[in-house]
Amino acid sequence: MSFSSRRRNYLLTPHRRDGLVEWMKQMLTHSFVLDCLEDTGADTFAHFEVLIEEHRIVQDDGSGRPSRLKHLVPTVGTFHTPLPLRQAYELYNQKHRLSKRKHIQISFNELRHILNLAQILAMRKVEVEIPSIVAENWLHGSIRSSSNAAITNSSGDSTANMTSDESETQSHHDTGDQTCLSNGQFNGPRMITFDGDQTLYSDGSNFDSNPRLASYLCQLLKHGVIVAIVTAAGYEYNVEKYEFRLSGLLNYFKAKKLTAEECERFMLFGGECNYLFHLGSDFHLHPVREYGRGGWLTSTKFLADSPANWNEDDITSLLDAAEAAITESIDDMQIRGRVIRKKRAVGLIPNFGRVITREALDETVLRCQAQLQMMNKGTGPQIPFCAFNGGRDVWVDVGNKRVAVEILGSYLGVDATETLHIGDQFLNTGNDYAARDICPCIWITSPDETTYILKTILRFAGANYVVDEDEKEEAKLILSGNIKPVSSTVDFGEVERRVQAVQEMDVFTGELIVK
Structure with a gap:
């Protein structure tokens, strides 16, 4: 939307x-x-x-x-x-x-x-008459290739309003169907940004159990689309912590032998808009240079809300006010939780084994928003912020996803009309809400819905892709780190260790508890 x-x-x-x-x-x-x-x-x-x-x-x-x-x-x-x-x-x-x-x-x-x-x-660049063969394929849950590729597609929706994802069919026909591709270009968005939790993986989990979604993300990269994860998870520039959360997906990219150019199109923005990474040809995340020639902060300093223009005193004042509001909420509502403060965020997290009710989380968010709005004689903070209910916790981040998408668009040269943000938190207490200011958005409710949305994007863009039954089974093992493809020389031992380690990682603090 x-x-x-x-x-x-x-x-x-x-x-x-x-x-x-x-x-x-x-x-x-x-x-x-x-x-x-x-x-x-x-x-x-x-x-x-x-x-x-x-x-x-x-x-x-x-x-x-x-x-x-x-x-x-x-x-x-x-x-x-x-x-x-x-x-x-x-x-x-x-x-x-x-x-x-x-x-x-x-x-x-x-x-x-x-x-x-x-x-x-x-988002299509070329209009295609509807109903077309692409529309028919979307309606009936199958897609035929305009090349010699054998294509298998899941036919259903993951929501209650859509058909089951289990009625998957396969076509091996070279039909010469009309597609939405024009001059070999992907007929869809140039850049797709994603929320992390509850969009690409379950809340608090890591990417290790959705082979179809991994395949669709891989296909987007192969078709020239920039794929960027914009997440509230803020572990500063501790690369290994982000890699732990994405270990299965990075494992999948390795197994599919993405080229260096395709890897470069995968980005990650941590802490809403504070820590920028790109995927290298070694299939590891690498921090993008901040300052100097080609630095993302230097290159986006002309943007009014760029982090390059933030004052450290303003950051401290914002976090101090937010922390005071969270502490007040804990005391007033006897919340069984504690405050955690990071360099660019402050949050309320539950005590071990406890659950904070949704009502208490929302009340805390709205108190934080109200308190921050009162700063500077009612004009609000001098810098962008985001106060949101994370499902199990509350966070107030310096910056927001509007800033992240604007920076990515400017830094990578992608217009807002060619950018699509996909997320699940579009209520006023969510952190995807701000992205609607800067680009078109898709509102989903689960990783399964994200999978269906990407399948739909690929279909209407005329992309040819292959997901057969054997590959799906192999993909499940790849994502879990339990297979070493014969065709690959990549050592997955370290990836497997990371998959195990992420199960012992405190997603609130980023603290790693490795056995």
């Missing part, structure tokens, strides 16, 4: 769902109640398209006048691209038959899926 709020900090009602999605749901309720969604559903989504495009024109003309959409949805923000909502609805409805239902109206999650699909369609 490409809409956003232009506010730097995000003080909204706790757990407030997206205002635009809720308004769309209300608009569609009328048609559902009258049992005419079959006839009016597509037209309603076409009306949404018109309102969005009007809003985009108004926000670009500099007049300051509100659009019709702004009147209807006061909280609506920026749309970075047009959204082909009618096309997305028709495809989704053809697959899931929403308009055939008589008792259950369209849900918030289904609208989220339709918006996600519309954003994927909008």
Whole structure:
């Protein structure tokens, strides 16, 4: 979804769902109640398209006048691209038959899926007539290669609103199908950034159990797409700690023998936007130079919110205020947790064996946001920040994912309209929320949904890829570090040790407990 709020900090009602999605749901309720969604559903989504495009024109003309959409949805923000909502609805409805239902109206999650699909369609550089063979493959869960490659694709969605991921089929036909590729270029986003926890791997876990997702990430790199993980995990420049979290994925890249050029397209931003790494041809993460010629801080100093312009006194003041708010929350609500402070973050983590309730976590986040907003006579901190509920903990980070994506785009020369951010925390207490300011976003709820989204991106971009049953089984072993491919000369002993070690790593502190 490409809409956003232009506010730097995000003080909204706790757990407030997206205002635009809720308004769309209300608009569609009328048609559902009258049992005419079959006839009016597509037209309603076409009306949404018109309102969005009007809003985009108004926000670009500099007049300051509100659009019709702004009147209807006061909280609506920026749309970075047009959204082909009618096309997305028709495809989704053809697959899931929403308009055939008589008792259950369209849900918030289904609208989220339709918006996600519309954003994927909008990222294509070349328009392809719908329905096309690509659309048919998406609908029926199979894709045919336009080359001699044998292709196997998972057909389903991982969510309750989508079909099972188990009905996977294989095609070995050279059909000469029309694809979305143009002049050999990937017909999709040039850069995709990902949240870490609950987007690429389960919260607090590491990347070691999703062979399909690893394969799709690998295919994106092979097709020239920049893949960047933007994570709140902040271990400064301690490379081995990030590698522990990504050990299975790095293992997979080794087994697939990515070229040096393909490796260079894999980036990681730690601590929201504070520590930048790239993947080297040795399949290890390497810190990107900060200063001097080619340094990422030097190169992005012209950006107002770049970390290159942050003052250490402002950082200290922000973290002091946040720590005070967290300590107050612990005392007032008798939370069984403790404060942990890092160089660019301060957090609330549970005591060993304890769980902090979601309500207490959200209350703490909103207290931190309110306290920070009061700084400097109510103008807020002098530098960007992010206060969020991490699911089991609360963190206040210096910087946010809007800054990270903006820096990556500037440093790598990728326009915001060619960038896609995928994350799970788009509530006002989440840390993906800020990314909506700078680029189009996809809202997912689990790594399984991320897998489905990447499969959809690859399909509509016309990418050819291979995932057969034998490879899936091998990939599972590769991710777990339990196989040494015959075709590879890479020693996986160290990787296997890291996989075991990450199970003993405190993800809150980064402390390694190796047996």
